[in-house]
Amino acid sequence: MSGEERGKRAARNEDLFRQVNERLHDLAVISGSSEPHGKFVCECEQTSCSLLVELSAGEYGAVRANDTRFLVFPEPWHTSPEVEAVVERHDRYWVVEKRGTAGAEAEDLAERGSNLL
Ligand SMILES: [Zn+2]
Known part of the structure; x- marks a missing residue:
């Protein structure tokens, strides 16, 4: 698999998790947690990863x-140094930023508002 394909695949996978998390966030807000x-x-x-992180x-x-x-x-x-950089390190979670093809694909998916769920 080329680096470009790998980047796109990673971005799509992460876009899916992003959508799951937006639902979780909405539910938490609605339920007044x-x-x-x-x-x-x-x-x-990592498709096998199902760990939870806690954020305000x-x-x-x-x-x-x-x-x-x-x-x-x-x-x-949980990071992929070839396509992303860790930009924030917190005790409960880290923030990674996509670069190059993976970053462009992530932005593209977010703009299109793709709804895979
Ligand atoms: Zn993970």
């Missing part, structure tokens, strides 16, 4: 404000 942190799924490209609504919103940024579990295994 009093929990300080919401639970979100790790948005890394404000933290989640800050990551979502940028189409090329994704939240992942705070361990190197």
Whole structure:
């Protein structure tokens, strides 16, 4: 698989998790959850990963404000150095930013508002 294809595939996988997390975020808001942190799924490209990370609504919103940024579990295994860079390291989560083809694809998917669910 070429680097470009790999980047696109990773971006699509992560776009799907992003949509799952937006639903979780909406549900938490609607239900008026009093929990300080919401639970979100790790948005890394490992299809076998189903770890949860905890973010406040404000933290989640800050990551979502940028189409090329994704939240992942705070361990190197959940990042893909060839297509993304870790731009923020927190105790509960890390933020990665897509570069090159993967970043462009992530932005494209977010703009199109693709709805795979
Ligand atoms: Zn992960």
